[in-house]
Amino acid sequence: MTETFAIDPALVERYIMDLARHGAHGETGVWRPVYSEAWFGAQRQVEAWMQAAGMETWWDAVGNVWGRVQGTEDDGQGVILTGSHVDSQLPGGRYDGVLGVISGILAVQTLVERFGRPRRTIEVVSFCEEESSRFPTAHHWGSRAVAGAIAPEDLKNVVSYDGEPIGEVMRAAGFDPDAVATAKRDDIDIFIELHIEQGPILEQMDTPVAVVTGITGIRHYHVALRGRADHAGARPMDTRRDPMAAAAEIISTAIDTAHRMGRPAVTTVGRMFVEPNGAAIVPELVRLTIDARHPDPELRELLYARHEAMMREVCNRRDIDLSWTLGAEQPPRVSDPELVETFVDAAREQGLKYLTMPSGAVHDANRMAGFTRMVMLFVQSKDGRSHTPDEYTSPEHAAAGVQLLAAGLHRLAYG
């Protein structure tokens, strides 16, 4: 007979609302930068829930909070880890990150209550500073520490929006920056991250959950277009070297290229600065950022090659000096095929409607995929909103996510 891991939606909602009190911002938002009082409050709440669920808990050197249920067989297969983060955008919503931490605790609690200790060791983690909430270049600080990917000089060079080095902020918060290397783990076999979708696809398909087949590859082009400043009245159109005209053509064509390549290709121009930025002056310089993503390694390279060739052609034809630097380079990460199959089987067994789809956002799972077998689960987001107090996931959909996670963990750790 098939076990059902159905969870009470009201219970999930209560956990979410309890955590949302830490750093509550406005009606529905949270403001929870890493190492702040609000963040400490949330991490302590997470630890208390872990303990109540029967887990042994600890904080590591960077502030990740861990809970562990020791397996009955210590056969060297390594740890099965699930979790996400509780730091937020400023302001962010109640679900991003948080849902993965709460789901891990509730899934483990359900399994332990019903079946006792698992055969394989399960851990739950609440990573610190996934969002660059306080340090713009700290991105995935907690999972970087676990991967052993923080260099000693990062403690000085990673600085907050206010200019404080992260090492000093850590020390003031009670952590020992010299001990960062102790946070590295090499005994983790599997990492499972449950997260809100942050896009509209599950809602459009009227589906509560998805098993994520891979995480997109990202590149940022920081583009500078330099022309010649001119008087907006006295300089005829046909003799201008107008970088704004080049920027407009580049933006339109880049967006069209990604659109024509089809889902899940995306290209976004979200950031732009103009100099001198005067209404009656043809600009001298336009700077813009192109964010382009594809989870397929070959199609990603094709997308980038098309963008680069197009920028060169436009700027050559318009007599504009073109330069760019690259940022936010993240290779695509393919989910472990066996884990995808395990969670697809679990969704079928539980009678949950599901999709398989790639992730267009990056997560701690990107970093973890470098040294573990990785899979992600998505839960439906209302209107595809995230990184805003407007983000919302219904208790029923959240409970479906916990059910899928519990069913998959059961197969992996108890089977």
Added chain:
Amino acid sequence: MTETFAIDPALVERYIMDLARHGAHGETGVWRPVYSEAWFGAQRQVEAWMQAAGMETWWDAVGNVWGRVQGTEDDGQGVILTGSHVDSQLPGGRYDGVLGVISGILAVQTLVERFGRPRRTIEVVSFCEEESSRFPTAHHWGSRAVAGAIAPEDLKNVVSYDGEPIGEVMRAAGFDPDAVATAKRDDIDIFIELHIEQGPILEQMDTPVAVVTGITGIRHYHVALRGRADHAGARPMDTRRDPMAAAAEIISTAIDTAHRMGRPAVTTVGRMFVEPNGAAIVPELVRLTIDARHPDPELRELLYARHEAMMREVCNRRDIDLSWTLGAEQPPRVSDPELVETFVDAAREQGLKYLTMPSGAVHDANRMAGFTRMVMLFVQSKDGRSHTPDEYTSPEHAAAGVQLLAAGLHRLAYG
């Protein structure tokens, strides 16, 4: 026998370099905000040159400096006025405005030395605050005063970049703001403004001077494009409401429309702000300014109608909320046809190569055209540069401008 009014280029250059010492900025620039010490120094130098040229001088209530040679016949025909301004962009160049003031003084000096007092009264003026050098909304403050177009509340509401009301700054500089109305003149028949071209056309045509047939009409559209902020990775291209995509299409099409309409139509997008301006966020709001100009009243309306219809179509199709406000509205000003003819005849008589062309920039002449017969003269600008320390006009071209101005004044005031 034809009189020649040829002027020594070295003399013109000496005057320009002398004036450039007041507020000298870097190698070739000036920094001369109205009512500053640098500006007072330049105005006092102008007054001294007027007196040396045989003119009676005075300062009016706002700080315009005037010089006058009384005509021998006081037959009620009104004053023939020439001049421009000596305040500058921050920083600006040595020629914008200054060349018109110096040319007026040198032309009158030449005429009086050679022919004595004119039949009709000639005046030269150095207007204050043409450039909004210190007060962003003061634009053409001196010629507005002469037109009687300054309201008492303007003295409080027009404030400097530092927040000081212009009335208080005037009082601190020794002017009586309550006397502004006394600057109004109703006895001026003709206004002639000589100015650098600020564009590349005379240089392209290898021509030193032009007689200006009219001044362009300007309108600024302050456009707001509101869509929906979304995650740059998780939101598919086909379901976005991206105001940056709409902005790019609007910019490209507006520029193309002006280009296709042909000279002298111009449209410029020089100013843009993006919110939230994050590299990985589809923007919620893009604000941009469209500066669109044409000197022909009917073609100007056609240009505006095309821009407006296009913006509505783009935003309707892309599901973007469109709104705009209008700014910098200036109707076109047609030069007095008889004065254009007078100066064309004078150029031919002097053997000067010349063009007739419209002005794509606005000047004190716009304001003066409301109550006088107006004409402008242009002198070649190197590379079409202005509003920068790089602006340059050769002594030979400047001398050709003085020669044309003197020859025209001779026809008007001595004929």
